Amino acid sequence: MVLPFLAGYGVQFGQRASTDEEVARQLLIYAHHLQGGSGLLYHAWDEKRAQPWADPATGRSPEPWCRAIGWYGMTAIDILEMIPANHPRRRQVITLVQDLVRAFQRYQDAQTGRWFQVVNKGDLPGNWTETSCSCMYTFVTSRAVQRGYVDRTYGSVAARGYRGVLDKISLDEHGMVHLVDTSIGTVIGDLRYYLARDRVTNDLHGLGAFLIMNEQMRGM
16 A cells, blocks of 8 residues: 555655566565466465464465455556556566456456456355445446556456445435445454454545546446
């Protein structure tokens, strides 16, 4: 999450030669360690394989958790807004976004248009569609279409995601908006841990992502 700030700092203070390279390099390092064959990213990686959740062979945590992937996707999209078109790593970052958008399409819930808390296990009893990540994935997909990183046919993925999130919005008697089914703050855990996370209304993770998504979708 710090990478867009670092890129913006480089623009503001004339240090782009170093900051553009660093933010792109960090995105690629994350993907190298966290990306599985599905295009999704696992929640975390432990170089020493010392954490109880770390796979002894790969160092990865056991599950691709939805909001962690959302942060990564939004960061990659933001970085592409700032690094120049001729940056030598730009094409690689675009490829990462393309991989994510394809994965978003693959794992989007056909019934609701949203995405699950444990993204690749939507058919698992107890899994549930989570609104903050659904906002994030919709934003990333829509912006990728808008900027030409992916084919325009992926616009339908964003449109379904947007409708799915709107289905989780309600107005109370005072005209105030409420967004339900956002996971509370979440550390790294196993499958049971993720599925048992509290689902709350108007959590700032969800509301912030909703505002960003909504502004993007209104402009499309």
